[in-house]
Amino acid sequence: MHQDSLEAALPVGEDPHRHARLLARVHDAALAGERPPARPRPVIDASWQRMLSRGIDPERGCAGRPLQPEELGERRRETALAEVLPLLRGKLAGVAEQTANIMVVTDADGRVLWRDGSTAVRRNADALGFVEGMSWGEETVGTNAIGTALVTRLPVQVYSAEHYVRSHHAWTCSSAPMHDPRSGRLLGALDLSGPAATVSPTTLALVHTVAQLAESQLHAAHTAELERLRAAAAPMLSRVGGRAVVxxxxxxxxxxxxxxxxxxxxxxxxxxxxxxxLPAFGDCAIEPVQGGWLVRLLDDEPVVEARTRVLLDLRSSRQAFLEVTSPSGSWSHPLSPRHAELLYLLAVHPDGRTAAQLAAEVFADPARTVTARAEMSRLRRHLGGLLNRRPYRFSGNVEVDVLRPPDPDSLLPHSIAPVVRGR
Incomplete structure (x- = not known):
């Protein structure tokens, strides 16, 4: 990363109050279409131009609504940033408290997922609408460190009147984007924000370093996952024969x-x-395995349609299992009570179910679609290509059987789901 991408908003040796007054004059002139007394930094100038082209109101920004608690909870559960939240808090929450700042973690949409730090600053943030669940993207609140870092994919510090919306001029914020090392996908941003008087040229470097540590931890976790998959892949490949990868x-x-x-x-x-x-291999046969995929190179061999068999074993009152048999071998996955209910519903309705139908038949509340989607997302993460969505159903090449206990009342005895209890 180039050094200029970590450029601090306050020039070294510059008086913060005097610089803030200069920035205010630059801001007013730029928005009025007049020649400013100094040029804004390139990253700020580019963001202001985006705001002007979108017609963002410099007095109020755009109207935004925070997420409902259920949707906020779903986003927290689904993001990989939840895995590194203890690290982020351990490195920055104390710093935020001591320096009259707040530490903020957002998702890739700029939605605030978590806040920690100074109680007084959090109260000020509440008055500004800088709350959990609210969007802090450029399209909502104009130029700010979080939204601009998510657009540029670079660490950004924004000080005082560099913010596009005037009500934010009393703040300074430093943000760095965080990416998923597995896919390269943008996960969100890490931010330290507080009163403009707390501006420091070292804050941005600190935030960027902690964001990099979080990405390193995710990379280490991914490496460990690959090692576990590798242990299962070797015997699998020996049974398959021919050219293949897992x-x-x-x-x-x-x-x-x-x-x-x-x-x-x-x-x-x-x-x-x-x-x-596949670009790397040409014609291939892809088969789901626990934790990933088996990819067999077909070369010129004829394709033999091979189906995967799934056995949903609900005979035990203590533990349900999903057992999978495919050409490459067999594996099993223990199921939580909730996931057992969902898979049972899909097994008895092979045509599939929408999120609303899942919510009605498992939670007895068709409005709980967010919860249903979150649970299905977790299931699909474990079971890969066995499940499709829109509607949710078992994949077309999967044969599903259900093993029930002899006594119908013993089927998932702790469940109150209408689909299980026959209501």
């Missing part, structure tokens, strides 16, 4: 047989079991 859900290679060693395979968007053409 990848995780993002295409990272855990093991291979008969192909040039590589780290990553570009899988199709929305990868599903069946036949597909």
């Amino acid at each position: 990848t995780d859900g993002h295409g990272w290679v855990a093991a291979s047989c008969g192909v040039v060693p590589m780290n990553h395979v570009a899988l199709p968007a929305g990868c599903a079991a069946g036949r597909a053409w």
